[in-house]
Amino acid sequence: MKINRRNFLKGTAAAGVAAATGFPHIWIKNASLAYAAGGEIKVGVLYSLTGTTAIIETSLNHATIMAIEEINAAGGINGMKVVPVVEDPASDPATFAEKARRLVVGEKCVSVFGSYTSASRKAVLPVFEKYHNLYWYPTLYEGRECSTNVIYTGAVPNQQQKDFIPWLIKNFGKKFYLIGSNYIYPKEENNVCKILLKRLGGEVVGEEYVPLGHSEFSAVINKFKETQPNVIFSTVVGDSVVALHRQYKAAGLNPKKMPMASLTTSEDEVAAMGGEFGAGHFTSAPYFMSYDSPENHRFVEAFKKRWGKDKTTNFVSEPAYFQVHLFRQAVAKLGKGDITPPQIRKAAWGQEYKAPEGLVKIDPKNSHTYLWPKIGEWQASGQAKIIEESKEWVEPLPYWAYPGQVCTPTGMVEKKS
Amino acid sequence: MISQRQTTHRLAAYAVFCVVILLVPLFVSDAYLLNKFARYIVFGILSLALSLSWGYAGILNLGQAVSFGLGSYCMAMALKLRTIPIQTGAGGLPDFMVWNNVHTLPWFWEPFHSYAFTLFAGLAVPAVIAFLIGWFIFRARVSGVYVAIITLAMLVVINLVIIDQQRYTGGFNGITDLTTFKLFGVEFGAYSVATYYLAAVILTLLLFLGLALMNSKTGLILQAIRDDETRVRYFGYDVANYQNFIFCVSAAVAGLAGMLYTLVMEFASPTFLAVPISLSIVIWCAVGGRASLLGAALGAIVVTGVQGSLSDSKTFLDTWMLIMGALFIVVVLFLPNGLISIGDVIRGRRQRRRRAAPARMPEHAEIAAPGRSAAR
Structure with missing residues (x-):
């Protein structure tokens, strides 16, 4: 490689100057604003x-x-x-x-x-x-x-689950299959779900985490068929929600007998999968677009x-x-x-x-x-029909599942018991 | 080979660049800007690391971010262990372990109580992993695009493992809430001048050490391997050893950049060793000029700098990615050897204009030559 020294130097220096001055705020000392x-x-x-x-x-x-x-x-x-x-x-x-x-x-x-x-x-x-x-x-x-x-x-989990889990047990049964994406949110929601199920005499027949963005659910769906849960409790997020719902329907499962109960499926996911794939499944959230x-x-x-x-x-x-x-x-x-x-x-x-x-x-x-938690059943139109709504606002308890820990205005402190 | 005078001028260019980056804190007192520039310099180091293996030895490592991320995690682990967890008080486990119901500190976290070990590990862990991968790749004489595929696959695998093992790694959220790094009484806070200088001095040292390495016998053999592997092998050199050597050095340098990145960003995340950043490194290198350490470093600084300014400005909020893409295409089309070769190209143009029309053909071939070698 032949390099003309002077031009090389000029070029480098020019690039250096450009790099330094390219950032418009460099000379502005706005710290006192x-x-x-x-x-x-x-x-x-x-x-x-x-x-x-x-x-x-x-x-x-x-x-x-x-x-x-x-x-x-x-x-x-x-x-x-x-x-x-x-x-x-x-x-x-x-x-x-x-x-x-x-x-x-x-x-x-x-x-x-x-x-x-x-x-x-x-x-x-x-x-x-x-x-x-x-x-x-x-x-x-x-x-x-x-x-x-x-x-x-x-x-936070207590607001979405407190009424939802008892309602699911009452309407569908006690056998739950927990499926989520593999990160902290689904794991924590499932921690809360398991505590509630234990109190209410429910049972976890399967618990599984798929990688984020996962789109191949046939193995999971076979497990649904094998274990025959009453409720599939889903905290799968993003594109995986779409894949899961489509493959669920393709596998011939029936939301009337084994509905998916989700904390993460919103109007946007249902729009992406198509209303007919979401129809009959449930979501618990404080807000639905169809709320009157x-x-x-x-x-x-x-x-x-x-x-x-x-x-x-x-x-x-x-x-x-x-x-x-x-x-x-x-x-x-x-x-x-x-x-x-x-x-x-x-x-x-x-x-x-x-x-x-x-x-x-x-x-x-x-x-x-x-907040005001509600339970919505998805319709083929892509909107949710609101079946239940909380009679009063629900207090946020970010440490609900962890007795002895409580959030305070100055940060978390251990409760002295 | 380059002449003595060219070497002198190259040294001068390197020196100018280093002086410029070392002078920045004199003009910038704003904490945010200093932090931002420190971040760009860390990217410069990372890009330089790839230039060592790709630009000088022809090994296109698409998994460079593995080394970067591991370095970052090493530092984050050490800082996390020094953070007093808000739930449990001093001596407690890191918060995410408590969340994941882990009860004792895993054995591989223990040695990170020591900074000396951490600094060593931040270099050694990436280097050892690179050595193992390199051993298989280079012994088997894998080259070209297959190296890229293998390294990219390794990147994805390690990234998935880190996300999956969230009990030990913090998973998708990474390791957050870290204390400030302190060495010999100096605090290296994210916004401090000390951290900026640390990064700038390390980049300066690496530029000159890298230059020295590439002008040594080993460096020349590496460049010969890049240009014709078989020929070097017939000369009796153990090509695989040389390749693996530079592969490990490159990994260690990237690990060092990773450790600095944790100081600058105040967290470690699996996105530090994900595909997008790994590909960005290749782009920085290509834009700046991968066959030049200075070019690679400048490429990273310019690209991330422009990217930052564009996406900050209201006008380009919706189009900044488009503009970046267009810039890359322009550079690759017209400056195949990167921004650093801009002097060459201008000189070539001038000479062409000066010469008469009949001389056009050979002249054209001369300009095309570096482009061709760049396409390797």
């Missing part, structure tokens, strides 16, 4: 728009943006505009961490709304803890976390108007929407100089909001949210 300066409240929106979880996370981004637009259209918060800083963390935990840093340290956002997977939440947590910022997490998750820098607006309430009609209509007629809302996008309004209420309580993440957290505790699913409230004890 205060929160909520100039009559604007900056918030981060951190949902993947590309990558493996892009479809569901885009709906979260949409719900968040819509709520922010609503707030600004109504005059902002105490006259201040909410300015979203949108990032695309590309479904990658490392990128999540990088973008979270930009939002918290670089952009000085007062709060960030974000994450779908637990892995991405765990990846951004150090940033929020170190800089005492606030992360609003809308997804149902496995519980057993108690960060003082997160507001959790999704369901004035707030929900308004929400669904606004969502379709803003993002397209074919768009669906689901039990993750609904919290992604109402948590922004909870944020608004919290900030509205604060004076202009007080708008800092720790103050917002304090103000958010105890806030109530009439969400599409019902009146929700942030529990001041553990920063999780009181």
Whole structure:
């Protein structure tokens, strides 16, 4: 290889300079910028728009943006505009961490709304803890976390399962087969399920975990046939849900005798698999698109108007929407100089909001949210028919399955018994 | 072979680059930016590691992220053991083990109580695994695309094992909630100048050590193997040994990058040893110029830097991936030897313009030559 020295040098130097100056903010030292300066409240929106979880996370981004637009259209918060800083963390935990840093340290956002997977939440947590910022997490998750820098607006296991398991036993029987994707969420949900089954005299006839993205269920379905459970309790996620339902039907199994009871199947998964494959199976969640309430009609209509007629809302996008309004209420309580993440957290505790699913409230004890669990039966139309709904809101207990451990406003502490 | 003067100028270029990266903290005081640049430099080290094996020895290792990830996990394990778990208090098990109902610390976690062992393991574990894989690959004289397939398969296997063994590895979530690395009284926090310098100094050292290695006899033999394996074998050299040597060195360097990455990111994740990052390394190398250590490092910094800026800007939020893709195609089409060869290409153009039309044919062949070797 022949290299002309001078040009080589020039080229290298030029590339070096380009590399250094290519980053637009390099010379700007914005460390002294205060929160909520100039009559604007900056918030981060951190949902993947590309990558493996892009479809569901885009709906979260949409719900968040819509709520922010609503707030600004109504005059902002105490006259201040909410300015979203949108990032695309590309479904990658490392990128999540990088973008979270930009939002918290670089952009000085007062709060960030974000994450779908637990892995991405765990990846951004150090940033929020170190800089005492606030992360609003809308997804149902496995519980057993108690960060003082997160507001959790999704369901935890006790909220989804407490009424669901007894209902399943009553209607179908005591033999359960547990099937989940292989990561912490399904394992933890199944831990809770097993405790409930033990109390109610139920029985686990099989427990199995498939790799994420797994799409070949014939071996699993043979085991269903062999063990003949009354209920298949499913915490399979993502594309695997579609494959499982299709192969279940192809194998000639009958949802009337052996329904799948899921915590993770939403309108989006059913749309992806086709309504006829979902029909007759059940999901327990605080929100279904078909829920009949004035707030929900308004929400669904606004969502379709803003993002397209074919768009669906689901039990993750609904919290992604109402948590922004909870944020608004919290900030509205604060004076202009007080708008800092720790103050917002304090103000958010105890806030109530009439969400599409019902009146929700942030529990001041553990920063999780009181929700309204419902049981839906999927129809061929792709929508769920709501069969049961909770008579009162259900308290979030992120450590429900672990007596002796309890979440407090200052982080988890062991209960002295 | 390159002349003495060329070597001098190459050294100068390397020196300029190193001075630039070492001066960055003087101009950047923002913690976030410093952290971001440290991350890019770690990618530079990782890309350099691949350049050692791919650019200089022709071994296309698509599983480079295995070494990177293992290095990262080694460091994360050590830091996790020093984190006081919030549930159980000091001396308790790491939180994810408690969640997975593990009651005693697994034996392979024990030695990570020692930093000395950790630093050693972060280099040695990837190197040993590379050695074992390399032993089979190179003894069997596997080459070309098959090396890529085997290494890619290994990557997927190790990634699956780590996700599956969540009781010991934290599974899909990885190892999170880590304490700050502290050595000789210096805290290497994610946002600290110390961590930036650590990464920058290591990259500087590696650039020059790598250059020295590649100009040594071993380095020349490796490059000869890249260009014609059989011929080198007929000269009586043990080709497999040389290949395995550089394969292990490359793995150790990637392991080192992995350890640094844990410091910069404050967690370890199975995505650090997943297919996307492994392929990104190849892209960085190709874009920057894989047959040059500096090119590879620059490639990583430029690509991730541009990627970061594009996806940060409001205008490109929806299209940044498209633009990145287009950039890669442009570089591969017009600069087959990477950004580092931009000087060459400009020089070639100028000469072509200067010369008369009849001289066009041979000139064209001369320019095409490096491109051809790059396609190997």
